Amino acid sequence: xxxxxxxxxxxVKLHPDVSWLLVDDQRLQLRQPDGEHITFDxxxxxxxxxxxxxxxxxxxxxxxxxxxxxxxxxxLLHTRGLLLDVSDSRNQFQRLLEQHGAxxxxxxxxxxxxxxxxxxxxxxxxxxxxxxxxxxxEQLDEHSSLRIVTCDSDHRQFLLEQNSIAxxxxxxxxxxxxxxxxxxxxxxxxxxxxxxLHCAYKREQATSLFGDELEALNKAEVGTQPVFDGGPVLEQxxxxxxxxxxxxxxxxxxxxxxxxxxxxxxxxxxxxxxSPILKLPRCPVCSTQKDSPLRxxxxxx
Ligand SMILES: [Zn+2]
Numbered sequence: 001x002x003x004x005x006x007x008x009x010x011x012v013k014l015h016p017d018v019s020w021l022l023v024d025d026q027r028l029q030l031r032q033p034d035g036e037h038i039t040f041d042x043x044x045x046x047x048x049x050x051x052x053x054x055x056x057x058x059x060x061x062x063x064x065x066x067x068x069x070x071x072x073x074x075x076l077l078h079t080r081g082l083l084l085d086v087s088d089s090r091n092q093f094q095r096l097l098e099q100h101g102a103x104x105x106x107x108x109x110x111x112x113x114x115x116x117x118x119x120x121x122x123x124x125x126x127x128x129x130x131x132x133x134x135x136x137x138e139q140l141d142e143h144s145s146l147r148i149v150t151c152d153s154d155h156r157q158f159l160l161e162q163n164s165i166a167x168x169x170x171x172x173x174x175x176x177x178x179x180x181x182x183x184x185x186x187x188x189x190x191x192x193x194x195x196x197l198h199c200a201y202k203r204e205q206a207t208s209l210f211g212d213e214l215e216a217l218n219k220a221e222v223g224t225q226p227v228f229d230g231g232p233v234l235e236q237x238x239x240x241x242x243x244x245x246x247x248x249x250x251x252x253x254x255x256x257x258x259x260x261x262x263x264x265x266x267x268x269x270x271x272x273x274x275s276p277i278l279k280l281p282r283c284p285v286c287s288t289q290k291d292s293p294l295r296x297x298x299x300x301x
Contacts, residue, residue, distance in 0.1 A: 011086040012074075014054040017095055018082050022048070032082065033099045043069050050074070054083070093244070097251055112252040113145035113172055114138065119162050120150035123230050124176060124238055131239040137246060144171075146249060148242070151177035152228040154184075156201065156218045163189065163197035167286045174249065176242050178228035179264070185241055186262040187277050188249060189286070194259040195279040196286035203277060237267055 017033035028047055030038045040047050049065040050073050077083045081099065090098070115138045118125050128150055132139055149162040159175060166173035170191045177184055189196045205214045217225075228234065248256040262275045281287060 012054065012083040013056075013086050013088075014051060014077070015082040015084055015095065015099075017092065017099070020048075020051055032080065033096055038076075046070070047073055093247065094251075097247065097253060097256075100253060100256065112250050114250065115140050115144040116146045116148050116246060117142060117144035118148045118150060119165075120148075120158075122150070122152035123228055123235070124150040124152055124178065124242075127230075127235055127239045128176070128242045131243045132246070135243050135247065137243075137250070146246070147171050147173040148246070149173060149175050149177075150242075151175075153177070153222070153225040154179040154217070154220075155222055155225065156220065158222075159197055160201070160218075164285050167191045167196055172249075174245060176238075176245075178226070180226055181268065182264050182266045183228075183234075183238055183241060184262060184264045185245055186258070188245070188257050188259045188261070190259050191286065192288060195277040196283060198285040199280040199283045200262060200275075200277040202280055202283070234267060237265065241265060 015033065019031045021029045021031065022044075023029055023039070026041055026044060028040045028044045030040070030051075032038075043066070046065040046069040050070045053065075054074075054077070074083070084095075116132060117140050118128055128148060129139065147162070147166045149159060149166075151158055154177060159177065163173065163175075165171075166189065172188070172190050174188045175184075175186060175197060187195060187197060187200055201214075201218055205211055205218070208214050228238075245257060258274075260277045260279070262277060264273045264275070265271075266273075279286065282289060
């Protein structure tokens with residue numbers, strides 16, 4: 001009874017991404033957005049009445065349901081995070097993200113980044129600005145808690161320069177750029193904790209069969225590489241990708257934001273590839289041991 005009274009005071013509604021199926025007269029299956037299902041095989045009419053009243057999100061949830069069953073069901077829904085305040089205005093992506101649960105990587109930061117600043121010019125920078133505005137993500141000109149580096153081409157000198165600035169200032173940074181015929185997002189770099197862009201390029205070069213070509217690409221001049229030209233498909237895709245990534249970071253869901261991962265999205269084949277990046281032990285940009293003397297073999301004997 002206490003919960004029933006509470007629900008009326010709090011003005012709650014059923015999570016919009018929860019659904020149910022009446023399997024038959026005796027069974028009702030409650031389907032949660034995280035993929036879990038609960039099947040009730042008793043008191044189905046009462047449970048159905050409570051669910052319907054909560055879905056309508058009216059302040060007065062009077063209905064014919066048994067008050068004990070109503071209280072127990074509200075208790076269950078509340079424990080599983082399936083009741084929302086009626087004034088909850090989060091969009092569907094935010095709600096689903098919340099349902100994903102707490103991230104194991106949350107400890108990387110005491111508090112996840114709250115503001116962003118965009119370093120970069122061109123179409124991808126404009127797309128990012130617009131989508132952040134739509135998503136109510138606060139943008140600053142400087143001193144933000146997350147740096148977003150955008151580039152309309154694979155201009156590695158610029159990207160590496162931004163990488164050094166962010167790591168030196170201990171500012172988390174996310175890279176987003178166009179490369180050949182795909183969008184590339186990442187790595188998301190947390191200084192002192194995860195691999196940086198320099199680590200990524202060095203490892204890429206070390207494992208490539210075409211090392212000299214990659215080295216030339218790392219030093220390529222502006223204007224020599226393909227440039228992002230936009231259009232409805234590429235612009236919407238780019239906006240969705242950068243917004244998704246920043247929202248997962250700000251939510252503290254580091255298992256979704258995946259620091260140390262480079263993701264490439266091919267818009268023609270709709271193929272997504274992920275390349276994990278390990279930190280270089282002696283990376284000249286991000287390693288904390290870069291100034292310590294190299295250990296000689298004789299030290300170990
Ligand atoms: Zn590094």
